[in-house]
Amino acid sequence: MAKNEWEITVGDYVVYPTHGVGQVQEIVEETIAGMNIEFLVIKFAKNRMTLKIPVDKIEVSGLRKLSSEYEIKKAIDIMKTAPQQKRIVWAKRAQEYEEKINSGDPMVVAEVVRDLYKRSDRLEQSFSERQIYEQALSRLADEYAVIYGLPSDDAIAKIEAIMEKEDKKQQKKVETKVIEEDEEEE
Secondary structure: OOOOOOOOOOOOEEEEOOOEEEEEEEEEEEEEOOEEEEEEEEEEOOOOEEEEEEHHHHHHHOOEEOOOHHHHHHHHHHHOOOOOOOOOOHHHHHHHHHHHHHHOOHHHHHHHHHHHOOOOOOOOOOHHHHHHHHHHHHHHHHHHHHHHOOOHHHHHHHHHHHHHHHHHHHHHHHHHHHHHHHHHHO
């Protein structure tokens, strides 16, 4: 097998930037144009898709090993911070969010989840906002699920519970600040 940063074996979970979490099904060798080429066969169960990646192209493909618990906890911490509000047109923001999701980096995907989470102080989300939010949430939850040995739906519920808890904390801070300001005026 070609050199890469970690040893890949059948059964390993990996992350492909544009498709999310997949599992290595087999490592096969095929002869193409007279050359023997070794491929990883990765199955993405959620998308019902199988992908073959030449082993010598792993690094340029962006394929990476699953994040560690520490990295996922850092991503969760990012979701607990205040959302970033950008004053640019939705089409441009949507494109930026798609690029972040397709980066495959859980920290960056967590930013999208944080920024598009429908907080109680926001107006309703548009259809496209909701779709991008769900795509980011699903991508992050799939990795979370494999790391913690949970079904994907349970991982989504846990992440949304974290977001809801943070939203309530933020609302409490705002209410406390308003009360303090009212008391100062009296």
